[in-house]
Amino acid sequence: MTRARTWGLPVLGAVSAIALWWSATAVFGIRSFILPAPPDIVAAFRAQPAYLLREAGATLTGTVTGFGIATVAGLLLAVLLTAWRSLERATLPVLVALNSVPKVAVAPLLVVWLGFGARPKIVLVVLICFFPILVATMAGLTSTPAELGELARSLSASVWQAYVKIRLPWALPQVFVGLKVAISLAVIGAVVAEISNPTSGLGAVIVLSGMSFDTPLAFAAIVLLAVLSTVLFYLVVALERWLVPWARAISA
Amino acid sequence: MIELTRVSRSFGAVQALRDIDLSVAENEFVAVIGRSGCGKSTLLRLIAGLLEPSAGTVTVSGAPVALMQQVPALLPWRTALGNVMLPVEIRRLPREQYRDRAVALLDAVGLAGFHDRHPYELSGGMQQRVALCRALIQQPRVLLMDEPFSALDALTREEMAGQLQDLHLARSATTVFVTHSIQEAVLLADRVVVLSPRPGRVRKVLGVDIPRPRSFGHNAHLEAVAECVAHLHDLLLHD
Numbered sequence: 001m002t003r004a005r006t007w008g009l010p011v012l013g014a015v016s017a018i019a020l021w022w023s024a025t026a027v028f029g030i031r032s033f034i035l036p037a038p039p040d041i042v043a044a045f046r047a048q049p050a051y052l053l054r055e056a057g058a059t060l061t062g063t064v065t066g067f068g069i070a071t072v073a074g075l076l077l078a079v080l081l082t083a084w085r086s087l088e089r090a091t092l093p094v095l096v097a098l099n100s101v102p103k104v105a106v107a108p109l110l111v112v113w114l115g116f117g118a119r120p121k122i123v124l125v126v127l128i129c130f131f132p133i134l135v136a137t138m139a140g141l142t143s144t145p146a147e148l149g150e151l152a153r154s155l156s157a158s159v160w161q162a163y164v165k166i167r168l169p170w171a172l173p174q175v176f177v178g179l180k181v182a183i184s185l186a187v188i189g190a191v192v193a194e195i196s197n198p199t200s201g202l203g204a205v206i207v208l209s210g211m212s213f214d215t216p217l218a219f220a221a222i223v224l225l226a227v228l229s230t231v232l233f234y235l236v237v238a239l240e241r242w243l244v245p246w247a248r249a250i251s252a
Numbered sequence: 253m254i255e256l257t258r259v260s261r262s263f264g265a266v267q268a269l270r271d272i273d274l275s276v277a278e279n280e281f282v283a284v285i286g287r288s289g290c291g292k293s294t295l296l297r298l299i300a301g302l303l304e305p306s307a308g309t310v311t312v313s314g315a316p317v318a319l320m321q322q323v324p325a326l327l328p329w330r331t332a333l334g335n336v337m338l339p340v341e342i343r344r345l346p347r348e349q350y351r352d353r354a355v356a357l358l359d360a361v362g363l364a365g366f367h368d369r370h371p372y373e374l375s376g377g378m379q380q381r382v383a384l385c386r387a388l389i390q391q392p393r394v395l396l397m398d399e400p401f402s403a404l405d406a407l408t409r410e411e412m413a414g415q416l417q418d419l420h421l422a423r424s425a426t427t428v429f430v431t432h433s434i435q436e437a438v439l440l441a442d443r444v445v446v447l448s449p450r451p452g453r454v455r456k457v458l459g460v461d462i463p464r465p466r467s468f469g470h471n472a473h474l475e476a477v478a479e480c481v482a483h484l485h486d487l488l489l490h491d
């Protein structure tokens with residue numbers, strides 16, 4: 001019963017959505033270059049799987065690299081800012097102002113500054129992911145319960161020990177809130193960079209297929225993106241379950 | 253060992269403690285008793301060095317000082333054993349040697365078989381026992397305890413108090429034990445400090461001259477225990 005609920009219902013929902021879409025294209029006679037039916041998309045993928053997978057690989061590499069850099073930088077800066085309050089007061093307004101710039105708008109500029117390689121893509125992903133990770137980690141690091149802070153002081157723990165043994169582990173559930181937001185944003189950032197500079201990646205596939213009215217190919221790329229994004233999200237969820245099993249237990 | 257002279261502490265407009273004079277001798281067991289809100293935890297935090305007095309001086313000689321807080325304050329990602337080992341890691345003591353000691357302590361407080369459980373798998377009383385072990389593993393010269401048995405049922409409470417008495421007799425440390433249980437105070441303490449509320453002041457210091465080991469069972473000192481309990485009861489009720 002529970003098994004049927006956890007797996008059966010989502011599968012049923014997905015299958016019905018696809019069936020609805022398929023029947024809509026059939027019933028209303030929608031032409032393939034407006035809205036392709038599911039078999040057209042499968043056919044588009046099967047026509048050139050190596051090409052699509054290679055471009056998906058390029059998107060994946062850019063996404064994961066940028067996400068990784070943003071995670072390391074976000075965690076380090078969060079520790080710095082929470083340990084050193086005057087630094088926080090000096091830099092946080094600047095960071096907030098920078099974050100309020102729509103990052104998508106700087107995508108073309110990044111190409112001007114950084115050239116046509118993978119770098120503008122990685123930088124855009126970092127820019128988009130960094131802030132949610134920073135904010136979530138800072139929230140986690142400043143939510144250490146008073147009694148645990150007192151415990152650290154009563155044991156004469158150094159600032160470093162208090163972070164490593166108490167504050168950072170305590171912050172982990174909140175860090176993962178930020179990471180889950182950031183991983184979805186990371187894919188968006190990578191695709192936006194690829195659309196503004198269509199030399200590689202699934203974003204480039206979408207731009208090029210749009211130019212040649214090859215809508216089924218564009219849809220194949222979009223489906224791959226959705227799969228990529230979903231898999232990455234659940235990888236982060238799996239990492240969370242592995243690293244902080246206690247968070248679910250104490251919130252239950 | 254512990255010396256407080258004319259210690260006051262305010263929080264904004266609220267004066268939590270006023271003019272506290274208290275000295276605790278080496279290896280003495282002092283219980284502090286009073287209604288809730290009369291400044292018992294504040295007094296303990298002052299002795300632990302977690303708070304500075306607004307006036308007066310606090311001196312504590314002897315180290316390490318171990319504090320057992322009013323709440324268990326266990327790390328949810330560590331097992332019972334891992335929590336007991338935290339002070340060992342932070343104070344950089346030899347882990348192998350202290351691991352055996354941690355195991356022995358957990359067994360001694362009735363947590364054999366629960367070493368690998370996480371705090372959320374333990375009852376409130378079991379969590380407090382883990383916290384007790386975490387305080388004791390440091391082999392403190394000064395042991396400060398803030399209502400350590402408050403989350404326990406009456407029976408377990410009595411049992412734990414008995415165990416604490418045994419532990420104290422076996423390897424004594426200068427102990428300040430905050431409680432609002434008269435029985436516990438009489439069972440455990442050499443002297444009982446009665447605080448009166450708002451602002452917290454020392455109302456009376458009562459010596460408990462009953463031979464150890466003490467108990468509430470049938471023994472020769474039942475009368476002395478009853479008398480002491482009645483006296484404290486009076487003091488607490490009429491302030």
Ligand SMILES: Nc1ncnc2c1ncn2[C@@H]1O[C@H](COP(=O)(O)OP(=O)(O)O)[C@@H](O)[C@H]1O
Nearest residue numbers: 263266268286287288289290291292293294295
């Ligand atoms: N950190 C604090 N900030 C403000 N007021 C406090 C703080 N700690 C204690 N108090 C106040 O001091 C008084 C004594 O508190 P406490 O020492 O916790 O009492 P007890 O432990 O005897 O119940 C109370 O009125 C409480 O509200």
Ligand SMILES: [Mg+2]
Nearest residue numbers: 292293322398
């Ligand atoms: Mg208290």
